[in-house]
Amino acid sequence: MFGAARRITALTGAGVSTASGIPDFRGPNGVWTRNPQAQRLSDIESYLGDPEVRRQAWQNRARHPAWSAEPNAAHRAFADLAGSGRLGVLLTQNIDELHQRAGLPGEKVLELHGSMFGTVCMDCGSTGSMKAALERVAEGDEDPPCRACGGILKSTTVSFGQALDPEVVREGRRAALDCDLFLAAGTSLTVYPAAGFAELAAKAGADLVICNAEPTPYDDLAAAVLRGPLIEVLPELAAVASDDSQRP
Numbered sequence: 001m002f003g004a005a006r007r008i009t010a011l012t013g014a015g016v017s018t019a020s021g022i023p024d025f026r027g028p029n030g031v032w033t034r035n036p037q038a039q040r041l042s043d044i045e046s047y048l049g050d051p052e053v054r055r056q057a058w059q060n061r062a063r064h065p066a067w068s069a070e071p072n073a074a075h076r077a078f079a080d081l082a083g084s085g086r087l088g089v090l091l092t093q094n095i096d097e098l099h100q101r102a103g104l105p106g107e108k109v110l111e112l113h114g115s116m117f118g119t120v121c122m123d124c125g126s127t128g129s130m131k132a133a134l135e136r137v138a139e140g141d142e143d144p145p146c147r148a149c150g151g152i153l154k155s156t157t158v159s160f161g162q163a164l165d166p167e168v169v170r171e172g173r174r175a176a177l178d179c180d181l182f183l184a185a186g187t188s189l190t191v192y193p194a195a196g197f198a199e200l201a202a203k204a205g206a207d208l209v210i211c212n213a214e215p216t217p218y219d220d221l222a223a224a225v226l227r228g229p230l231i232e233v234l235p236e237l238a239a240v241a242s243d244d245s246q247r248p
């Protein structure tokens, strides 16, 4: 099935980055599994309404493991799949940019939940770099305001309660409908609309392949479910696709 797939759409989640030292949210060592209170920091209403939540969010951002993380074999497998011409689009819920750093061309990556390396003003929309904002935090400005209008600054990530970019959602839906195999990897398939893309693809006739250590709500819809570690499973799948693409 995998070797025969001509056009793959992939959806990834936090599980592809755990081997790079970035914990997921809902796995056994997940940030929310260990501390359910932490979810409040990802809620847009708390962020906008409570300066203490913002101070905590900037501190957490500064300590985020993604600053020193390196892409792993799972990220590289997607770059290889693209290299063998099989991968159309990769939708990711991750905000760590490790797919791009592993060599997957930026135009193939659709960041459903944004990136943690940028900032945006919630009032005037002006954008900046996270590095620059964190330098202000390190200099003592615990909740740095927008330099243009004094508004509240936030990372360019999508918090709970915030809408996804409608153009990104449209492209995601198009990619889910325009594939013969939909590969969901390292995601609990519990956050929408991301999880809905897997269902949409399967119902439109694509083979759904789920690679995840724990069960997901869509396992019954899947043509195959692989539970092994992603740094092993994904390179194996990429190798099957590449062998097949070299056949005459």
Ligand code: NAD
Binding pocket: 012, 013, 014, 015, 016, 017, 018, 019, 022, 023, 024, 025, 026, 027, 028, 030, 093, 094, 095, 096, 113, 186, 187, 188, 189, 190, 191, 211, 212, 213, 214, 227, 228, 229, 230, 231
């Ligand atoms: P999740 O935490 O809900 O699910 C991750 C899944 O990956 C779990 O079911 C876990 O069993 C599985 N998993 C973890 N490590 C694995 C491994 N090595 N091999 C196989 N399976 C493994 O994550 P989600 O579905 O992406 O949803 C969480 C939300 O959190 C998303 O919205 C995302 O934006 C955000 N998030 C991003 C990052 C990141 O950028 N790296 C990290 C944490 C959370």
Ligand code: ZN
Binding pocket: 121, 122, 123, 124, 125, 126, 146, 147, 148, 149, 150, 151
């Ligand atoms: Zn502003």
